[in-house]
Amino acid sequence: MRVFVVGGAGYIGSHVCKTLLAAGHDVMVYDNLSTGLATNLRPESGFVLADVHDGVRLRAELDAFRADAVIHLAASKAAGESMTDPAKYAWNNISGSVELIDACLDCGVGLFLLSSSAAVYGDPVRLPIDETHPTNPANFYGFTKLEIERTLGWMSRLGKMHFAALRYFNAAGYDVDGELCGLERNPANLLPVIMETAVGIRPSMTVFGNDYPTADGTCVRDYIHVSDLASAHRLALEWIDAEKKDLTVNLGSGHGYSVLEMVKAAERIVGHGFDWSIGPRREGDPSELYACAAKAKELLGWEARHSDLETLLKTTHAAYLKNL
Ligand SMILES: NC(=O)c1ccc[n+]([C@@H]2O[C@H](COP(=O)([O-])OP(=O)(O)OC[C@H]3O[C@@H](n4cnc5c(N)ncnc54)[C@H](O)[C@@H]3O)[C@@H](O)[C@H]2O)c1
Numbered sequence: 001m002r003v004f005v006v007g008g009a010g011y012i013g014s015h016v017c018k019t020l021l022a023a024g025h026d027v028m029v030y031d032n033l034s035t036g037l038a039t040n041l042r043p044e045s046g047f048v049l050a051d052v053h054d055g056v057r058l059r060a061e062l063d064a065f066r067a068d069a070v071i072h073l074a075a076s077k078a079a080g081e082s083m084t085d086p087a088k089y090a091w092n093n094i095s096g097s098v099e100l101i102d103a104c105l106d107c108g109v110g111l112f113l114l115s116s117s118a119a120v121y122g123d124p125v126r127l128p129i130d131e132t133h134p135t136n137p138a139n140f141y142g143f144t145k146l147e148i149e150r151t152l153g154w155m156s157r158l159g160k161m162h163f164a165a166l167r168y169f170n171a172a173g174y175d176v177d178g179e180l181c182g183l184e185r186n187p188a189n190l191l192p193v194i195m196e197t198a199v200g201i202r203p204s205m206t207v208f209g210n211d212y213p214t215a216d217g218t219c220v221r222d223y224i225h226v227s228d229l230a231s232a233h234r235l236a237l238e239w240i241d242a243e244k245k246d247l248t249v250n251l252g253s254g255h256g257y258s259v260l261e262m263v264k265a266a267e268r269i270v271g272h273g274f275d276w277s278i279g280p281r282r283e284g285d286p287s288e289l290y291a292c293a294a295k296a297k298e299l300l301g302w303e304a305r306h307s308d309l310e311t312l313l314k315t316t317h318a319a320y321l322k323n324l
Helices: 011-022 055-065 079-084 086-107 140-157 190-198 226-243 259-270 294-300 309-323
Strands: 002-006 026-031 046-049 069-072 111-117 162-168 170-172 205-208 223-225 247-251 276-279
Touching (some): 011 226, 069 226, 111 140, 170 190, 205 259, 223 226, 226 247, 226 294, 259 309
Parallel strands (some): 002 026, 002 069, 069 111, 162 247, 170 223
16 A cells, blocks of 8 residues: 555654555655654655645645555644643644645545544543543543544545544554664653663653552553554554444553553663652542553454563663663
């Protein structure tokens, strides 16, 4: 297939491109490099440096590439920032997606994969979270993803395209082959924060709360290795193409690790202690979040293979060492 990957120079997108190319698909990356890196681009893929809001350029490039499918990863993704600067998220995530969907309709691209998020669910009312869990985003970022999913739902209902909404849990780790190691810019997620502290980029880090109703008192999250995410994109794309149906699916490991488990495992893997301390809880953090990953297994034959604690931390450590 000829796959047009918007946001393909980013952290997850670069891993997706590598997997698509390895499976024999043709790839064109379209990215404004606002957070992505030119060094993440693969020599075998094409690249267009442009913004998703540039509808004229989008249409020209989709036509020139004769795209069969679009994978849309371009977005602003910091949940906290989305609450203080919602207009930025409405513009980049909602408006940008509408522009891209419109361009796909004009250019006859009938397959669309969206990077969605577990943030569409909001605070869990039951665990594990399966795809029938109510959607009630607790932050504006999650709302933007749900709005895009719903718009795609209507496009499908109107016979315009088929789509897959891939609801990622916490993406983590780096390329299991060690080839892709462009570090995320200004990361806010736990693993990069742990690793930045472990290698001395940050002087110290805080664990937010140790009085949650979990085994060790710290929050539990579902971390999905980025190489596992990448293989799920390929399978989902091939599935919606073959089945001519839509797909809304969780991408998680189905297993949670606590913050303290992560910190202690990191100390073991890097081979020394680092400066971390327990601080107060952060507002709005649910105690536990983890996916039911059964639907992805049943429909796509996909399951997490690299999302164990060791692989998550070792591949992250290796990427940081390469960049020091
Ligand atoms: N990282 C996670 O844990 C996580 C979890 C759930 C969902 N997601 C979603 O996955 C997607 C990719 O996330 P990531 O972690 O790789 O982030 P990232 O910031 O590394 O990647 C986003 C890419 O999109 C590009 N981009 C952003 N706005 C653009 C625009 N207006 N025009 C063109 N290109 C633009 C950036 O330059 C970057 O290359 C995002 O949609 C994000 O919301 C990420």
